[in-house]
Amino acid sequence: MTISRKFALGTVSALSFAAIAMGATPAGARPAAAPAAAPDGVGAKGICMGWKNAGGLPGKWTTVNDGCSHFGAKGMKMAYGWKVFKGGSVCVKVKGFNAKGKKTWYNAGCGKSGSVKAPWGNVAGKKEMQIKGAALLRWN
Known part of the structure; x- marks a missing residue:
């Protein structure tokens, strides 16, 4: 089996491009400066x-x-938290999953801040909250 020069150069070029795209530094080049710190989240x-x-x-x-998709495991509970930064109190429900893996809304209470853990189990899904009340808040 003979490998043509054209094929070999094409392979090296493709591999070089892939390495650079993945963040590798070309030989003899100085690594790039570390990126600036990003805002939280x-x-x-x-x-x-x-x-x-x-x-x-x-x-x-x-x-x-x-x-974002969150992957659970048997017996896992998903943590939620919230804090009002403008406005009054809010009432909150959080998404979890029952023993059969069915989406269920759990009452997390009312107030200006709070946290709760909802049953999640062996399920992949997005974290969701339901909010009722005139307020702006941050949640995780």
């Missing part, structure tokens, strides 16, 4: 980490989700 930590903003309306349940 962005960058190295990822969009799935940290606090998220949300708002509620009086007399109406508003549903928010974090847009």
